Amino acid sequence: MHRLFAGCYPGQGSNQQLKIITSKMYSRFIVLLVFISCNSLLFSQEKYLTRQGEVSFYSHTPVEDIKAENKQVLSIVDLASGEVAINILMKSFLFEKALMQEHFNENYVESDKFPKATFTGKINNLAEVLSGDNHVAEVRGRLTIHGITKPVEIEAKANIEGDKVILKGKFMIAVADYDIKIPAIVRNNIAREVEVSFKLEHLPYN
Amino acid sequence: MNSIKRSVYISGIIIAAGILIGAVIFMKQYNKPHTDVHSADPDYTLTATSLLEVFKTDETSANSLYLDKILQVEGVIKDISAVDGNSIITLGVENSGESIICNMYPTENKKVLGLHKGQKITVKGICTGFLLDVILVRAVISS
Numbered sequence: 001m002h003r004l005f006a007g008c009y010p011g012q013g014s015n016q017q018l019k020i021i022t023s024k025m026y027s028r029f030i031v032l033l034v035f036i037s038c039n040s041l042l043f044s045q046e047k048y049l050t051r052q053g054e055v056s057f058y059s060h061t062p063v064e065d066i067k068a069e070n071k072q073v074l075s076i077v078d079l080a081s082g083e084v085a086i087n088i089l090m091k092s093f094l095f096e097k098a099l100m101q102e103h104f105n106e107n108y109v110e111s112d113k114f115p116k117a118t119f120t121g122k123i124n125n126l127a128e129v130l131s132g133d134n135h136v137a138e139v140r141g142r143l144t145i146h147g148i149t150k151p152v153e154i155e156a157k158a159n160i161e162g163d164k165v166i167l168k169g170k171f172m173i174a175v176a177d178y179d180i181k182i183p184a185i186v187r188n189n190i191a192r193e194v195e196v197s198f199k200l201e202h203l204p205y206n
Numbered sequence: 207m208n209s210i211k212r213s214v215y216i217s218g219i220i221i222a223a224g225i226l227i228g229a230v231i232f233m234k235q236y237n238k239p240h241t242d243v244h245s246a247d248p249d250y251t252l253t254a255t256s257l258l259e260v261f262k263t264d265e266t267s268a269n270s271l272y273l274d275k276i277l278q279v280e281g282v283i284k285d286i287s288a289v290d291g292n293s294i295i296t297l298g299v300e301n302s303g304e305s306i307i308c309n310m311y312p313t314e315n316k317k318v319l320g321l322h323k324g325q326k327i328t329v330k331g332i333c334t335g336f337l338l339d340v341i342l343v344r345a346v347i348s349s
Contacts, residue, residue, distance in 0.1 A: 051307060051337070051338060051339060052287075052289055052294065054289075071289055071290070071292075071309060072307065072309060072334070072337070072341045072343070074337040074338055087337045089334045089335040089337060089341060091273060091274060091334035091335055091343075092334040092335070092341060092343060094343065094344075097236065097237065097238070098238045098239060098240040098241070099235055099236055099237075099238050101240070105274075111273075112269075112270070112273065115269055115273065115335050116335070116337075
């Protein structure tokens with residue numbers, strides 16, 4: 001039997017060569033595999049996400065102060081490109097008074113028609129922020145509220161601690177910019193410029 | 207003279223009463239309480255899986271159906287966490303990265319301590335929409 005098939009098999013020497021070749025290919029393949037998985041690991045670690053970001057706004061007038069908090073903000077930061085994407089549900093803004101929340105949703109931001117506010121932007125000084133030279137990230141992007149999109153520039157305190165990427169800050173927005181109409185009767189109760197604060201603690205996204 | 211005096215007096219009382227009633231109505235409206243999820247009957251009762259499915263197939267129609275409504279959702283606890291002293295229960299959906307995130311009422315904190323991952327529970331809360339997950343606020347544990 002052996003002899004019969006001997007011709008079909010490569011000789012003893014070439015068999016060993018084949019083995020060496022295959023083992024070389026194997027090790028190369030493994031190196032490649034490790035490289036690819038490392039690479040994708042690095043890639044996946046560049047994206048940071050939070051589903052429990054906090055955004056609040058505060059309107060101050062001599063008549064009354066109005067505050068609303070939203071603790072279900074979705075925010076994604078990509079540290080490879082510096083891109084930031086934030087999604088906010090308008091109905092998740094909780095007010096102290098039910099009436100204020102009702103007016104906010106029904107009359108001002110019309111949250112049935114426009115259920116979400118979004119921000120997409122980019123950290124302009126990403127290299128400085130990543131190296132720790134600068135703890136203030138300059139984020140430039142587009143903010144959409146009430147169906148109206150406006151360019152905005154926001155400064156955020158950036159902290160990268162361990163596997164956490166924290167962005168914190170506040171900025172002012174003019175209510176009229178987003179075509180939000182406030183009736184004359186409550187004009188004195190609601191500030192023309194509202195202070196928006198945010199605190200986003202991102203964790204690695206996997 | 208006397209009758210004029212009297213009519214002035216009466217109209218004064220009527221105006222004062224009107225202002226008082228107006229003020230009371232205004233204060234009542236102004237201090238109107240939030241919907242009490244504890245005692246309210248749910249508008250819809252469904253499972254975490256079917257709720258997520260509805261939002262994933264057509265978000266706009268799901269929004270018009272469920273936004274601001276009290277939903278009673280049955281599901282399995284995937285995660286329990288807390289932010290600023292308020293607990294958050296995540297109800298998982300099998301074979302899906304998405305879930306139902308329930309921001310619990312502060313009164314529920316004690317009850318939440320007794321819960322553990324993998325447990326099947328029913329949560330009642332107000333639906334505010336869908337991001338990566340369906341979100342319920344002011345939620346309470348109903349069983």
